[in-house]
Amino acid sequence: MTIPNAKKTVLPNGVRILTEEIPSMRSVAMGILVGAGSGNESDREAGISHFIEHMMFKGTPKRSAFQIAHALDSVGGKMNAYTSKEVTMYYAVVLDKHLEVAADVLGDMFLNSIFDPKEMETEKGVVLEEIKMYEDTPDELIHDLFAEKILHGHPLGKPTIGFNETVGAISREDILNYQKRLYAPNNIIVSLAGAVPDNALELIKPFFNGLPGGEFKHQESKAEIKGAVFLKKKKTEQAHLCLGVKGPSHRDKDRYAYSLMDNVLGGTMSSRLFQEVREKRGLAYAIYTASSPFRDFGLSYVYAGTGKETLGYVIELIIEQFTNLKKEGITREELTRAKEYIKGSMVLGLESSSSRMGFMARSELYHDRIQTVDEIFEAINKVDRDDIVRLANQYFRDEDLTLVVIGDLDELPVKELKC
Missing domain, CATH: 3.30.830.10 (Metalloenzyme, LuxS/M16 peptidase-like)
Incomplete structure (x- = not known):
């Protein structure tokens, strides 16, 4: 048996959709991965990848932050996201019959988030408290400190969470410029696994078919690694x-x-x-x-x-x-x-x-x-x-x-x- 036994579809704009049907499962997981993380940030942008991840849950023209959370709660699903040095992932897991709900909410968040300046200021407070909590946890802080010292200024050596001064300075324009640069169609992968229905592609394609944007080109990252x-x-x-x-x-x-x-x-x-x-x-x-x-x-x-x-x-x-x-x-x-x-x-x-x-x-x-x-x-x-x-x-x-x-x-x- 081939694991994973997946199919790959590439939309005309470059978005890749991966599907794997696993007959023994009743749940289906859907994720939207972007090849963008703290390693793609300039010094003044430190923490913006992680901050965008937070802001994606704060409202669209169609849904408030509460309605985004309630939509998945009401069908017994779970939804979350994470940011790393090179990746940001938004995902949901639901029963197979509720995939349409998950796809609609994730697609709406990903494509239509408002990034309201008032909400941004509130969420900056949350992230700044997260930074303080991180500083108070030396067994976690030490890992980022190691990366910082061995990489000597390389972007991948910066903490994903960012710094007080850089997070505090993030503007709505900064977010839109960052997304324009990195949330390009060919840098986006939509992945589904589990009880994937036959019409999954028909559910997913309308969200991403018309996604505009230039082409993202990865530039090899060379680090000066020394003791x-x-x-x-x-x-x-x-x-x-x-x-x-x-x-x-x-x-x-x-x-x-x-x-x-x-x-x-x-x-x-x-x-x-x-x-x-x-x-x-x-x-x-x-x-x-x-x-x-x-x-x-x-x-x-x-x-x-x-x-x-x-x-x-x-x-x-x-x-x-x-x-x-x-x-x-x-x-x-x-x-x-x-x-x-x-x-x-x-x-x-x-x-x-x-x-x-x-x-x-x-x-x-x-x-x-x-x-x-x-x-x-x-x-x-x-x-x-x-x-x-x-x-x-x-x-x-x-x-x-x-x-x-x-x-x-x-x-x-x-x-x-x-x-």
């Missing part, structure tokens, strides 16, 4: 750290091999770092690896929260594991376990209509086609232990190692990093 050591002094009980390097992009042929190495290093409770740092020594509650692949490059790092007095030791243990991977790679048993874990979690993660819808949209965005599970499994199965050693030496380079710490410290226990 750094940075401390943000903040009164916290723990020291929060991210230690990492450059990683592969979404389109890199080595991305699956890298994900296996990442899994062995810190992706599960049986991973090397979890066992060495938490289980054997009790130095942390949370320690894990994280990867952020983008269109043209990626980032990869370890997060840990530990006591101020044990920070140096935890850093030493992480570096030791980087070194071990470069010299010895991983065992045959570790490779087999990682392959089965990645494949199993991928399939389990595609069991819902909403996850299948999102997978198809992202695959189309990054690869210009919909990858199948079998295709990905084949690539994973081809990875051998030599690939892991090669990638460890390619990515764990002294000159790229970046350490960022948030904590109540006057100085860091390390000045330079080597593995």
Whole structure:
């Protein structure tokens, strides 16, 4: 069985519509993905992608903000949106018989939002409070701080949520100009999965057939990635750290091999770092690896929260594991376990209509086609232990190692990093 078993329709203006009927489901998920996020913003626009996402729910000529929410609530559906570094997604999940309602509400929001200046000022207050909340959550803040320091001013290093001064300055004209630049038809993907009815295309096409706009052209994004050591002094009980390097992009042929190495290093409770740092020594509650692949490059790092007095030791243990991977790679048993874990979690993660819808949209965005599970499994199965050693030496380079710490410290226990 091919998963996903999707069909692709391209409208004359370039909008792509993806559909996958899954007979065993009664729900249908519909998403509108735009290839635009904080990585597309200028310095003065920081946070505008996320702010537009908020404002899409605040009213159209046809519906008030309450009526938008009520329309989905009244049919037992759910509707939401998210913004990342490269993507903004608006989506809804409903019973199959209510797809017409979901399509009408999403289409209306996406195409006809008013961006009322009064509503904008109110929503700016909401986002500014969100920024404050984020600043008060060091185990979340540390991830964006790591990206900022390793990318040295690159747009993908800016926080998606933006800054107080830039969010406060966003005007209605700024929003319209941003949408004109990035919400182009060829940068929009509509994805449906689940109990998709036979007339789905007829429901969707009228919303997007007449969508005007120029053609969006992606320009390759080159980042100056170089190592750094940075401390943000903040009164916290723990020291929060991210230690990492450059990683592969979404389109890199080595991305699956890298994900296996990442899994062995810190992706599960049986991973090397979890066992060495938490289980054997009790130095942390949370320690894990994280990867952020983008269109043209990626980032990869370890997060840990530990006591101020044990920070140096935890850093030493992480570096030791980087070194071990470069010299010895991983065992045959570790490779087999990682392959089965990645494949199993991928399939389990595609069991819902909403996850299948999102997978198809992202695959189309990054690869210009919909990858199948079998295709990905084949690539994973081809990875051998030599690939892991090669990638460890390619990515764990002294000159790229970046350490960022948030904590109540006057100085860091390390000045330079080597593995």
